[in-house]
Each structure stands twice: as C-alpha cells, then as structure tokens.
Amino acid sequence: MSDQAQGLRNLIRHQNAERNQSTRIITVTSGKGGVGKSNFTLNFALALQNRGFKVLIFDADIGLANIDVLMGISPKYNLYHLLKREKSIWEIVQTGHNGIQFIAGGSGFNDLIRLSEEQLDYFAEQVDQLNGHVDFILFDTGAGLSKETLKFIVAAQETIVVTTPEPTSITDAYAIIKMVNSMQHPVDFRLVVNRITDWREGRQTADKISMVARQFLQLEIPTLGFVYDDSNVIKAVKRQVPFSVAFPNSAASKSIGELADGFIANGPQVQSSSGSVKSFLSKMMKLMK
Template sequence: MKDQAEGLRHLVQTHQDRSIRQTRIITVTSGKGGVGKSNFTLNFALSLQAQGYKVLVFDADIGLANIDVLMGVPSTYNLYHLLKREKTIWEIIQKGANGLEFIAGGSGFTDLLRLTEEELNYFSEQIGELNGYADFIIFDTGAGLSKETLQFILASEETIVVTTPEPTSITDAYAIIKMVTSMGHQVSFKLVINRVTDAKEGRQTADKISLVAHQFLDLQIPTLGFIEDDAAVSKAVRKQVPFSLAFPNSAAAGNIRAISEAFVGGYRTSHTPSSGVKSFLNKMMRLLK
C-alpha cells in the first residue's frame, strides 16, 4: 500500500508540474560547422539541469547527429521511429549523462519534408505531448542555413548562434542572422563566442557582430558569454563525457556555468511568457506545409 500511495503522489505531482510549467523552445545553430555547437548545446543543457530545470535536447543535426556520441550513449531509437509510428514520443526519449534526456535525430528530420497530412497530424500530436514536460526543449540544428534549420529557427522562441573568433566563422554567423532577418521574420538571437583566448577577444568578436547587425539590420543581439579555448574540451570529447562533468573545475566548465546563469537571469526577468510547444508546432506546421 505504501508503494502504491507513493506512486500515486508521484503521478499527481507530475501532473501538477506539467500544468504549471511553461516550456520554452530554444534553437542552437551556427553559420559553419566545426565551431563546437553540439558540444555547447550538451553542456549548456547539463548546466541548466544543474540549476534545477528540466531539459530535453532534440538532436536536429541532419546527417551529423552526434549528441549521443558526445555522451558515449548508443541511441536505440530516434525520430525516424516516431515518424514511422513504430514508437511513441515517450519511447524515443533516452537518458544520457547525469540523466539528461534527449531525442536522437537519425534520418528522421529529413523525412519531415515528405510527410503526408495524416503523418503531419500524428507528428504534431506526439510532439504536443511534450507541452509542460520540460522547462526547456533545446534543438541542436545543423550548421548553416538549410531549409530544416530555418524551420527550427523560425518556430522557436529564441536562437543561440555559436561562433568563434575566426573571420570565416564571424562572417557565416552574421550571414545566417542577415538571411533570416531579410526574410521579414522577427527572431530573438543571442550570441555565444566559443574558443576564445581570453574575455577581451570574446568581447571584441561579439562587438563586431552586434555592431554590424545594429547598423545594417537594426537588430540588438545580446551576448550570453564566451567559452575559452580549453584543452579539457578535446580531452572530454575523446573520453565521450561532457566537459562540464569530466572537468568541472576547468575554465570551459566555468564559462558554461556563467552562460547558463546569464541565460536563466534573462529568462527570469523577462516579462514575455513562454509561448510553449503548441505555438512552436503551429509555426512548424505552417512552414512544413
């Protein structure tokens, strides 16, 4: 009887949590590959989780999905199994490092572009089940502005653009912001500068992008923070353990904590309520049809 009572209390608490939780949808992208976007996404999610938030990571990097690889966790199921109705949304959610929940991409996202109306409705229904399930759902997209990446950027509440101080990376990061803006869409962008030698280089890189965006696009793009070029990161990748867990006292781990705290600080003080999963789905379905 005691176990049943505890189980019932857990179910009631879960229902209450979902009824009051506002799920915020975030897209993480980059102008070019090789800037550490997926590594950032993973450790950013873990840092949010460490602050007490429930986080779900969607690996939406078509063809190069690697969130599971970075954690050393083999992905049994992915979005493809959902689209083919072989599994439900709950059955494709897997647990990785520190219990972080994630959905592997596989080839499923490519199939989103070829869904029938019936399949679209099923997909929408299943993703809609996540409303209130997590505080943050983070989509790790592919690099560059592919059609799929654009859809996630436009449907999400905000997009974090990861770049490095390299001139080509800066140019490509600005290009993706310019392209989205030139299409007439209002998107909330934020910057993260990865692999900086020091805070000064990070600020200078961010200022270059922010200044040009303000001057030519009339956009204000805040910077969440910088991540130092830290040997601990590559060591963690080889170990297939997130660097914030493998080397919690490293400079990069401290940087990622500062970034997540800055993000949460803005989230808490924002007077704009989260639009949630339903709004995300409505936008996504309009883009897909």
C-alpha cells in the same frame, strides 16, 4: 549556492507562468560547422539541469546528428521510429549523462520534411506531449543556411548563435542572422562566442557582429557570454563524456555555468507565448506544408 540556484528556479518558473507556458523552446545554431555548437548545446543543457531545471535536447542536425556520440551512447530509438509510428514520443526519449534527456534525430529529419499533412499532425500531437514535462527543449540544429535549419529557427523564435573568433565563423554567423531577419519573422537572437583565449577577444568578436547587425539590419544582438578555449574539451570528446561532467572545474565548464546563470536571470527577450511547444509546432507545420 543552493539559495542562488533556488532563486533562479523560482525566477524562470515565474516567467513561464506570466507567459502562460511551462516549456521554453530554444534553437542552437551556427553559421558554419566546427565551432563547437553541439558540444555547447550538450553542456549548456547539463548546466541548466544542474541548476534544478528539467531539460531535453532534440538533436535536429540533419545528417550530422552527434549528441549521442558526444555521450558515447547508441540510442535504441530515434525520431525515425516516431514518424513510422513504431514508438511513442516517450519511448524515443533517451537518457544520457547525469540523467539528461535527449531525442536522437538519426535519419528521421529527412523523413520529417516529406511527411503528409496527416503525418505532420501526428508528429505535432506526439511532440506537444512534452509541453510541461520539461522546462526547456533545446533544438541542436544543423550548421549553415539549410532550409531545415532556418525553419527551426523561425519556428522557435528564441535562438542562440554560436560562433568563434575566426573571421569565417564571424562572417557566417552574421549571414545566418541576416537570412533569418530577411524572412521577416521576429527572432530573439543571443550570441555565444566559443573558444576565446581571453575576455577581450570574446568581447571584440561579439561587438563586431552586434555592430554590423545594428548598422545594416537595425537589429540588436545581445551577447549571452563567452566560453574559453580549453584543452580539456578535446580530452572529453575523445572519452565521449561531456566536458562539464569529466572536468567540472575546467575553464570551459565554469564558462558554461556562468552562461547558464545569465540565461536564466535575463529570461527571454520576446515576452509572449511564442516560444511554447504548441506555437513552435504550429509554425513548423506551416513552414513544412
């Protein structure tokens, strides 16, 4: 297992070197709330970290930021303190379970969309310091079609869409893919189907979205994987401990581990520097001005 993990680490670092970047920016989003997006983000980040990578979660869910709640942590500082120049980027980086690093959004993202050009430049300068510090930055965005969520998706260009087998979740997942596609920015989408009862249900759900996207958008949506419905997830949420930490041998935890292995092995679909911190920030600044 250790040899396999080392091989995966070498692979991703080789991919990063080829793209002349050391940090990959990934947004995680969903068409609607309640599909387990933040829970997925947290445990996916932990799975990547368990495989030897440095990961930072940026809680970008405006108004409903809850990565800290899932870990039972009350962060001392958040994005607000950075934007007010009260703290540096390094001072607002918090540490959670198993040493996972995260930045709490708090009310900061409401201020972010109203910053002056000078303040935006300061924000970009601070966040750019994270480049090379970690292998991955995962932005846990808000659910749905808010302008803020769309900006994060378009800027990052590498996005994981989380859905469930419920018809409304499938419809809303497709809606967000369609909206981003209409903005005419190339985005590397990958699909995760959460809370499946069996593999067939997951496959059918993913195929529905992929087929419609291919037919009407001429867009290929690869499937990253499935996460099984697991009563241990709710137990972990109540205990405010990530389910992959509280129940490492549960069906959901094993699913997340397989997803992480597949994600690392396959690499990004967009072979360029488009996912780098510098490129991400540049696009974010243009979209916000």
